[in-house]
Amino acid sequence: MSSSPAGATKAEAPLAAEALKRAIAAQREMALALFARLDEGSRGDPGIMRDTYGDGENFGHAVFAKAAQDAGLELQRDAAANTYASWAGEDRTRPRILMGSHLDSVPNGGNFDGAAGVVAGLVVIAALRQLGVKPQCDLTVMGVRAEESVWFEVSYVGSRGALATLPAATLDNRRIDTGRSLADHIATCGGDPESLRRGERFLDPDRIRAFLEVHIEQAPSLVEAGYPIAICTGIPGNFRFPNVAVTGRHDHVGTPRRFRRDAAMAAAAFATALDAIWAEHEAAGIPIAITFGRFHTDTRKHGMTTVPGAFHFSLDVRAYDAAVLAGIEARLPAIVARIERDKRVSFDFGARASAAVGPVDQAIFAGLTGSAQRLGIRAMPLGSPASHDSAAFAAAGVPTAMLFIRNENGSHNPDERMDIDDFLDACTVMADWVAGNAT
Secondary structure, three states: OOOOOOOOOOOOOOOOHHHHHHHHHOOHHHHHHHHHHHHHHOEOOOOEOOOOOOHHHHHHHHHHHHHHHHOOOEEEEOOOOOEEEEEOOOOOOOOEEEEEEEOOOOOOEOOOOOHHHHHHHHHHHHHHHHOOOOOOOOEEEEEEOOOOOOOOOOOOHHHHHHHOOOOHHHHHOEOOOOOOEHHHHHHHOOOOHHHHHOOOOOOOHHHEEEEEEEEEOOOOHHHHHOOOEEEEOEEOEEEEEEEEEEEOOOEEOOOOHHHOOOHHHHHHHHHHHHHHHHHHHHHOOOOEEEEOOOEEEOOOOOOOOEEOOEEEEEEEEEEOOHHHHHHHHHHHHHHHHHHHHHHOOEEEOOOOEEEOOEEOOHHHHHHHHHHHHHHOOOEEEEOOOOOOHHHHHHHOOOOEEEEEEOOOOOOOOOOOOOOHHHHHHHHHHHHHHHHHHOO
């Protein structure tokens, strides 16, 4: 795991706990107003629709920029159209502390996934200013573009674009609904895709002290355990095949089994085989997740009385260890070969995508844990079940950490829940760490 640079320990004179809690609590109405504004202006009926590099995400960035401007923060945008709001430190040559998350959503998603991390950054800065803290380095809130990979079927566009780690070829990816390229969408939103294609970097990892991300949890682990927040222990990497096609032969429903080339049964056999791999890892205490997000016959030809000759699915495999991911992927060819032989079909896996495992900086993890304990805020360690922009920063060598907020109903759905007191607890812990490491 990555390690923090020298000087990573907390300040010798931390903020008084009760004063910090009061300063954070004073930002409650500001936070509620921002969440309400985001909700009102990006409705998806049901849920939220802040589409990546579209009107919804643009709206989210406009709300963030207006709030930052009203607070007197310095605004910047980069070639990927990410938005930055900075409170200038006394010594601007020092590496900055970045806080933030994404402002896009999945179709018909929830209001807090991503946005909570951006609002949290604004809350922390407002509270520290109220307390008269004078940071030595810049404190910057980053509103990240395009974290939700559903739109362009690629991960971390905004964060990797800022860090110059976005593969140039991804700029040619097409958005699933508009058919327009990522480059075209970025340009329409005021970015500079050609700068990204040239690999020009806006954020230098050596100039970032830390990247901190607050996020709602995406499974009800905290609800189950009875904790308001968690401190992240790691972010999974993944490999993905967004568009797998199985080709067999369309036949009459009465065709005997020995004559069939059933693409649906072949896909089902593949899914069953991977579920067995998941169970095997779970029994060994190795956390992984395997998801078939799309799994369907050809809508142009399917019917109740037709044997499916074509089937399509997406595959997402994630784990906290790169070797585990590699081991699972290495088993796929033998599974596919067996099914192709038995079912007399062919598999075409199409383009592959992946994201690196995101290690959490252990010094920051320890610091956040200590802050929670000192402040009397109950927090538990928790591995992220999902991918986050933090992983892109960690992969670039930036010391990274995350805080999770209790969420009763999971994520990527209209029923996301976040209690404002839990949110403020996460802000308090982050503010305590920031105050101790920026002064």
